[in-house]
Amino acid sequence: MSIGLKDISNATGYSVSTVSRVLSNKISGNSQSAAQIIKAAREMGYNSYRISVNPENRVLDIALITQHFSEEFYAYLYSSFDQVSLNKNCTLTIHSVRHSKSLQDDLSFLAKNHDGFIMFLPTLDPYSYNKIKETLENYPIVSIAPSFEPIFDTFTFDSYQGGALSAKAFIEKGYEKFGIIRGPLEKWEAALRRNGFRDTIENAGYKISWDYKGDYSFEAGENAFHSIFKRKIKNIGVFASNDQMAVGFIHAALENKKEIPTDYAVIGYDNILFSKIFFPKLTTIDTDVDQLAEEAIDHLIRMIKKEVNLNRSARKTLIPVELIKRDTHK
């Protein structure tokens, strides 16, 4: 049922005529009441274009809910989703809730103007996720943020596999000492990368002899080098949980006249643009954002078309990752 003046009248307590006059600007507006009515109209989705038409015939409006950060990854993400949604005949709009004052309200509003959400909110806590699920019951949502227990159907990269691939690459080349520069473990994907690496090393009968707790920053990589340098460990395979830390590590190593990969072999994670530019070129784990976008949007469309049962419990789909062999290991 679509929202009319009567609904806004009920919600605000003003008569239908007043609501009408405010909304057609026939009243200059005691700013009090006018603002109140306008706000309600907007929030309730007065006149919003979301017809009860079969989605089969329609261009779907999809919202990518994210938190904008000034990182290359976000540009990749938006670019991929843009391309894919075009191919699927959807219109994609991007909304940041990074500075949102009330996530519930913002999402409710967006839900009225879109057919479904792709959500990338990696820093959101499970409580808030559940709140969203309650508020937007049965609304089509796909999450692409790594999480332990998914609240919504989730598509995310196989971080465990990424760690395992790195370990395998070192083992195959005959390394016998292994180190890791971890990401912040409260981030689920950082824990997975570490576990994948560690389990594979240990299954092969080795162990991790050096473990540095980083925070994904370039500086953490530099500090990691100084830590390992002090301990005079050498000829070791180092798995960095992201490329920034890997680059920071190598940077500091080069400043200290060390050789890469002779003294320290390094594998990073993310395959950022600079990883192939950096000297030496970085061996790293590549994530195929296009594939992620493709699968996430496919699934969301099926949800919108009610081809997926929204009442079953949420499941998680892992997108495989790949090792790109370059010049910092071997």
Place this chain on the structure above:
Amino acid sequence: MSIGLKDISNATGYSVSTVSRVLSNKISGNSQSAAQIIKAAREMGYNSYRISVNPENRVLDIALITQHFSEEFYAYLYSSFDQVSLNKNCTLTIHSVRHSKSLQDDLSFLAKNHDGFIMFLPTLDPYSYNKIKETLENYPIVSIAPSFEPIFDTFTFDSYQGGALSAKAFIEKGYEKFGIIRGPLEKWEAALRRNGFRDTIENAGYKISWDYKGDYSFEAGENAFHSIFKRKIKNIGVFASNDQMAVGFIHAALENKKEIPTDYAVIGYDNILFSKIFFPKLTTIDTDVDQLAEEAIDHLIRMIKKEVNLNRSARKTLIPVELIKRDTHK
């Protein structure tokens, strides 16, 4: 005047009853007519929430019209505009028209759902800009793309000043030989950066002894080095039109055992994240995207509130840039 079934009926040739039935899903939909009607409804903005209410009392909906590319710069741009629009009590949504089949149609549609546009379409030709201006007559639009002759009120970085600052930095440090790695000159800002650099060099009584035509890519920077290396020029101040080329140049120089800044001093442009990470740390021109966003949105809001006369000819505002002195010159 708001759009009703009658208007859609007129536009499509179907009776009001048919339109009504299609739009309320009472007809399964001969896909032909149904699709036609639904499309028209969407395009004409049936039921779209854009009330003729005084913008004073309202949250403004602003669209950032862009072309998504996987470059760090876009992440910066979105992040800045997101933050600023929040402070100004606006809702910002981001729309890519990179793969748009009909720019006119897409923009017309967006215009019905937003109060104004921030446009960043640096690759668009003047003809298309003029087309947009015609189609969306009197609709509030601010452009932030560099252009020679602005069609819309434009806020853009002072690229000429950037080139001039680089030249001055070299001259002050006593350099007497100067080179430039140009961006593609069909890009207006690349021409400006070059002109600013050249004019300043020539006004000081010197001349540019080496000029390489690049395309903003890392590889162009590498090739630029090989070109200058063959010609055995040394002790020269090289201004690269962007950081990627600067980094490419330095990268190739280091591979060939040259010293930076001793053999070649380099100044880049953009201050990308990696410019301070790269070894040696890159001297570069910094652009304050937050300031750009702030001024562009301020102006757009004034346009929406009709505090700016939309009929006067478009003007261009230049946002100053700044030289960040690091380790690749001196």
Place this chain on the structure above:
DNA sequence: TATAAAATGCAAATAATTTGCATAACTAAA
């Protein structure tokens, strides 16, 4: 080509919005 199912348009019925008018609330000046 026959036949059933779906789509369409007209006009009537219903629903939503706007407006005239009377009254209430507020504002500014005496």
Place this chain on the structure above:
DNA sequence: TTTAGTTATGCAAATTATTTGCATTTTATA
């Protein structure tokens, strides 16, 4: 505090928009 002028509000009537019953046409399928 009073008062005149302005603006806001609600009721009910008027207008406008949308939906629906019914007869007819078109389309799809055997």
